[in-house]
Amino acid sequence: MLGIAYPAHRIGFYKEYNRFPNSGFEIHHLxxxxxxxxxxxxxxVSHQENIDCITTRSAPVRLTNEQVWSIRFEFTNTPHKKIQEIFNIKSPITIIxxxxxxxxxxxxYNSYDIRKEQGNK
Known part of the structure; x- marks a missing residue:
């Protein structure tokens, strides 16, 4: 590894598994x-598995302002996995x-502004 630059995710993989991916394999971000x-x-994963994952994943979910507000304020103590299920969000990073x-x-940032956006002053 000395003297060679590697992408950060490959270093993370190396640190966890004490090796780089086998020849012909790639790292897929779950x-x-x-x-x-x-x-x-x-x-x-193999190159084909990586391509399959990329091409079969669904488009990102578009959330409404009300859903975003709920995630931000009403679900603050709810586990990310549960929020993912409720709003059909694939990645916990989106919630964070x-x-x-x-x-x-x-x-x-507050309910008054949300009501104002909806026209319910």
């Missing part, structure tokens, strides 16, 4: 987050980003 380095989200206001930033 969480579908390309920058993820969590070794529990990384799986060694909503709760930390990294995504859906346009959604109001």
């Amino acid at each position: 969480c579908e987050n390309k920058i993820c380095v969590n070794p529990h989200h990384l799986k060694e 980003n909503i709760q930390k206001n990294r995504s859906y930033k346009h959604v109001a």
